[in-house]
Amino acid sequence: MTETELVVGIDLGTTNSEIAAYVDGQVRVLGPDPKMLPSCVGLSPAGELLVGLEARHQQVLYPERTVRSIKRKMGSAETVALGEQHFTPPEISAFILRELAGWARRELGAPVSKAVITVPAYFSDAQRNATREAGALAGLEVVRILNEPTAASLAHGFGxxxxxxxxxxxxxxxxxxxxxxxxxxxxxxxxxxxxxxxxxxxxxxxxxxxxxxxxxxxxxxxxxxxxxxxxxxxxxxxxxxxxxxxxxxxxxxxxxxxxxxxxxxxxxxxxxxxxxxxxxxxxxxxxxxxxxxxxxxxxxxxxxxxxxxxxxxxxxxxxxxxxxxxxxxxxxxxQDVHPDLCVALGAGVLASRLGGHEVERVLVDVSPYSFGPSHMGLRGGVPYPHCYAPIIKRNTPLPVTRTERYTTCVPHQTTVEVDLFQGDDEDALKNIPIGRFRIDGLRSTDELNEVLCRMSLDMDVILHVTAIEKETGKSKDVTIRNAFAARTEDEIAAARRRLEALWAAREADFGFEDAGGEEDGPVIDVPVAPEIIDMPLEKLPGREEAEKLLERSRALLPKIHPDDVEEAVAIHERIEAAIQARNAADLEKAAADLRELLFFLEGK
Amino acid sequence: MDALLKGYELTAARLLETLQSYGVLEIDCLGRPFDPRVMHAVGVVEDRGAPDGSVVEVCRRGYEWNGAVYRPAQVRVARRIGAAGPQEGEL
CATH class of the missing domain: 3.30.420.40 (ATPase, nucleotide binding domain)
Structure with a gap:
């Protein structure tokens, strides 16, 4: 092969198929949204070929002219009929591959001739050969048949x-x-x-x-x-x-x-x-x-x-x-790589390498932190008002909206305070406070009242939080900008103080009956680290070693005592914060602590 | 009661006009030949009166937005008896 050439990666699935390729320095899934082609092929009564959604649309009307899930028949001698014509399973698959290649050609502006195609690990030789044949029929040279689980591992950077x-x-x-x-x-x-x-x-x-x-x-x-x-x-x-x-x-x-x-x-x-x-x-x-x-x-x-x-x-x-x-x-x-597109992306990673582009892993926009509200609950068997479980977990792909259900603590409670945190600790107070708001005027009921908390995080790193009284739909929301801003301990302390002051002032404002619902809600600007971070990650001294330590330590987590887990996780967070802030001194200190802990744990 | 109904009708008409002004158009289906690009067949009717392959009922209206299908229409389509092959009952 020449130095760099275009090779695409294709997930030829039972239900949906996707195509990925190396574009502008990264592997991306191509095609019109949602970038998934239903693996369905049909012939209209007029003899027009239909692939994807269009074929699915006619399935109920012309079942004898439509075929789905052809992957289940790959490698068998069976043929399928579309109207009066008969096709082999590789021929049907070829229609799907051609359509995908067309998506790639339109998006990349260049014809596609080479492909990596994925198959289930349990596929037999006959099934793999049928897949190669499908590629050839679609005008693609199949440079590699790749197992789907391997592709998924590649997408997660395990290669x-x-x-x-x-x-x-x-x-x-x-x-x-x-x-x-x-x-x-x-x-x-x-x-x-x-x-x-x-x-x-x-x-x-x-x-x-x-x-x-x-x-x-x-x-x-x-x-x-x-x-x-x-x-x-x-x-x-x-x-x-x-x-x-x-x-x-x-x-x-x-x-x-x-x-x-x-x-x-x-x-x-x-x-x-x-x-x-x-x-x-x-x-x-x-x-x-x-x-x-x-x-x-x-x-x-x-x-x-x-x-x-x-x-x-x-x-x-x-x-x-x-x-x-x-x-x-x-x-x-x-689950940080899109679960529907993961296999195609992994095929894309291998395709890129075969085409001469080295890619470590696919890039996805994920939330690097977890976010959630604190709640009243039991901690160590005792009621504790600062229990915490994230609604949006870190490494969730963006944008994301998730809702969780809570109830009021006592009957006839008409006000709920929502305290919002960033972090993973079960104790909310060990996480970073990012905002607080209050919903009042809830119905007074003999039973506990259900309140939903909805959190949305978008690509612009803006966190929207809404509390909704389930029964009436009454709601109140808050918007938090710069939800990802990495902060040092001092900055966090300063942010805490600043927010406390703001909240105290807001508490005073809450004296009147709140109309709720229609207002836009306050916008909290969380202070951002003052220095401009422009050091590329690769240049941060000690980063690679710290990441290796992290890896080792994470592998140990399921095997060690909960107290040790707590200590390890605390150090992990310090390391991550130091990397995020490009703070070499903090990183060195945290890495030394982790090395010591590992020495102790691995020696056990 | 009539006045109330009239009021709702006027509001609905206004809403449709507004949607149209933003490029949202209802997909015209009834009586037309089935088009898998913009229609999703959810049922088949054996109807001697209607031409084979034509839409006899719109179950859920479909819309185009700025020339692209926003939501396909869900339709029932006429088929001649005997024209249908094996019904596999898959959705």
Whole structure:
């Protein structure tokens, strides 16, 4: 190959496919938003070829002219019919690849001729060859067939030379697999892969659909399952609800005119909680945990030997997935690379290297910090008013909006103070205060009142926080700029003092009855570090060593005493803050402390 | 009651006009041939009266915004009996 040439990376998926390439110094997924092409191909009655969404649109109308999930048939001798014409699975896949190559050509302004294409780790030789053939039919030279879990590891930057064991948990629309991968430099090995190629987000949809249909039947005594149109609409409504429940504790499903009874239109207006949804899908997720055990057994690894858990596939956005995985593996699963695009990005990383561009990892906009409000709760069995759990966790891709549910502490409570913090410590007071506001005039009720807290963080690093009384929708919000500004201890202390003073003044202002709701809310300008940070990270002395120490220390966390965890995490934060602030002196001190702690811990 | 209804109708009309002025247009579907670019078929009707492949009902209106599909229309489409192949029942 010449010094640099264009090679693209393609995730040819069962449900969706994506294409990525090296653009302006980084690997990016290409194409029109949402950059995912439904893996669906059709022929219109007029003989026009339809690929992607257009083909999906005609599926119900012309099922005999439309094909989905062709990936399941790759490597088999079966052919599929689109109208009167017959096609092999590689031929259908070639239509998808051509469409993706077209996206890349339009965006890059250059024709695409070489590609890395990903396949599941469990694909046989016949299936891999069929994938190569699909590439050739689409006019692409397939320079490498790459295993999907390996691609996901590359996207997370694990191709940097060090030896690591990575667990890749991939829950897509219609397939699930979990793989254990060992990666060291250019050598990667999939040690084991287990799964169920008939389990995915579509099954969650089906369960939600059943729930909605049952609710409708209970209320109106009409069974919608027999009506194809109502069924389709309800299924799409279930899909929307599912997506929303990943970010909100409740979802309201509203579908009008689903049926007619005695000349009257019947509507569905139904609220579903995340708790109920999670209870519904729990058995399916439990079965994925069994696959994890099998994969680990086959790989001959224990959970402790796993250095990282990577999430792939849109269905891993479900918070319960993250929670269950964390319980099972004792590690925080990595989800900082977009789970739908992760495999394509990893293919893009390898494609870039083969094309002569060295990329360490893909760049994503993530929140480097966690944010959340403090709340009344139990700490060590004793009520404590400064309990804390982040709503937006660090390494979450931006922009993001998440909502959590809280309740008032006592009946007839009409005012709630919301204290906002940046950090990860369970004790809010050990985190950095970033703002406070108050919502009054809540309804006085005998029961505890539910208050939702919604946090949105956008690409411009502006944090919007809204408190909403669930029953009435009454709300109050605050905007915090420079939410990421890195600060030294002194600056934090100064910020604390300044904010305390501001809050004291604001408290005084709160004497009158607040109208709430319509006003824009105060804007707090958090002070920014005064010096302009322009030192490139690479030039910061001691950074590489500190990062290696961090890595070592993080690997130890699941194995050590909680007190030691606390101490280690505190030092981690100091190191991260010092790197962020490019403060070499602080970094050196923190790194020395960590080295000492590691010496002590690793010696145990 | 009539006056109230009239009031709502006027408001709705105003809202539509405003949306149009921002480049939002409803996708015209009823009676037209099915177009997978802007329409999503959610149902099939065996209807001898309507031409094969034409839209007989709009279940949810679709909109274009500045020339691009903002939300496809959900439609029911006529098909001749016997013209349909195996119904796999997939959505």
């Amino acid at each position: 940097d030379g060090r030896r690591r064991n990575v667990m890749v948990y991939d829950l897509g629309g219609g397939t699930f697999d979990v793989s254990v991968v060992t990666i060291e430099g250019d050598v990667t090995e999939v040690l084991a892969s287990h799964g169920n190629n008939r389990l995915g987000g579509d099954d969650f949809n089906d369960l939600l659909f059943e729930r909605l249909a049952k609710e409708f039947e209970t209320r109106h005594h009409v069974d919608l399952r027999g009506d194809s149109v109502a069924r389709a609409r309800l299924w799409w409504a279930a899909e929307e609800a599912k997506k929303k429940l990943s970010f909100d504790p409740y979802v309201r499903v509203r579908e009008e005119n689903l049926a007619v009874a005695e000349g009257k239109p019947l509507h569905l207006d139904f609220e579903l909680s995340r708790e109920e949804y999670e209870w519904m899908i729990r058995p399916l997720l439990d079965s994925t945990l069994d696959s994890i055990s099998k994969a680990l057994d086959d790989a001959g690894k224990t959970v402790r030997e796993i250095d990282a858990v990577v999430l792939v596939g849109g269905s891993t956005r479900t918070p319960l997935v993250v929670r269950l995985l964390q319980e099972r593996t004792g590690r925080e699963p990595l």
